[in-house]
Amino acid sequence: MSAPILIFDSGLGGLTVLREARLLLGEHRFVYVADDAAFPYGDWEEEALRARIVALFGDLIRDHQPAAAVIACNTAFTLAGEALRAAYPQTCFVGTVPAIKPAAERTASGLVSVLATPGTVRRAYTRELIRSFAGQCAVTLVGSPVLAAQAERLLQRLPVDEELILAQIAPCFVEADGRRTDIVVLACTHYPFLAPLFRKLAPWPVDWLDPAEAIARQIRRVVPEAPFDRDAANLGRDPAVFTSGRKAPELERLLVGFGLKL
Template sequence: MPELQIIYFADDAYFPYGLLPEQVLRQRLREVVSAMLLQHKPELVVLACNTVSTLVLPDLRAEFDVPFVGVVPAIKPAAQMTQSAVIGLLATPATVKRQYTDQLIKDYASHCCVVRIGSSELVEQAEMHLSGYPVDQALLARVLAPFKQEVDGSRVDVVVLGCTHFPLLKDQLSALLPQVSWVDSGEAIAKRVQHLLAGEQGVIPGQDLSTKNAIHQIYFSEMTPNEEVFSESLQALGLAQYQLHCFSASMD
């Protein structure tokens, strides 16, 4: 959907979300969403964070009159793909412990053993990689070590990337575990967004208008990154034209 304008908000002032107390995260998301909806009035909001989606998605849908699309760990497709019946879940410490995650596993992977790894260090590595810094390969190897262990004679053959930061490290992760298939929710979320925006008419707003060169708006809550380095990462993600901003949604 390259014809659509994206308003992206990176809450680096409260990074990483996976270590925040639940009540703090609930309050923060409510303030951020309120401020951004007031300023931009988008047609749809994607909560591009598993930690947030597994905690506050129902609350936000109930409070705000705009469609929300959440991102949750791709447990179902992983359970369908596995041949060994042992799958891995790589996410934040908060996401791996969520009741929502437990329910996903119960509903879709009850026949599997799920090896869970919660890591905030990988979130930091993904952010550094996005900003042009090298990835700490030794740290990645240490974090992934449990996926190499046998479980009742079988090994992990599919890993769910249960954090939206982690696909940024997919090449590095694959190099360390080349025998593993890596699954994330990206494609499913894109299809869901396309379906909701198209509606009954089957046409996405702006699709036939002169918006193919839309200028995307990117906000950071604490500080904007080095634009020269950051630009390369955005270009790789298909965001050719953009403007960077600082944004404040302070908590009392």
């Protein structure tokens, strides 16, 4: 049986990446890991969170021996990506970073916004991406402390606060010299689940740039194509691991829709 691909997130946001990865790597098994015991990551001090993620991956790599480990979380990868690669050099890590380069290539107005978590906005990594790839653009960084939690609520069919969501995305919309923001980078894997609401509430249409497809293409580049594994297919749904140990019926129903089981 071939080694699985491990997809890691602080919560449910990485399901956007899993969904795209399955389209390109359907012959592979997956393991989904949500560090929901520590959610939201934005509440943590950086050093403590980095140490937690690196230690957690020691257990995950030992238990699952993945063909690749996908950090489907901008906050986690921009904070701990280098430390993970240094600690586990035999493991192939695929990271998630804000899609600033493709946004800069696509924008017509030159006004780009990056909607992220506060941690991703603070990170020097993000500002270096802007300097490297978007020097000719005016980039607005918007860090929301609440949108990831709203996405988790939406996925679990709980009510969300549209006024709160509008207040969080409003700073993304900038007008200057007759130009308007035309691209908003979704720099948190939770946010694509809210994209229909973003479109509904936005003051004007923009391109909401979802990085999940690009991440899936990168996984395809680094993970060799494998023959279809009939034994693995017969096992049914792929495993999902939640670090809190949570086993709620509504969570189990949600995961079934993504081909996962607790």
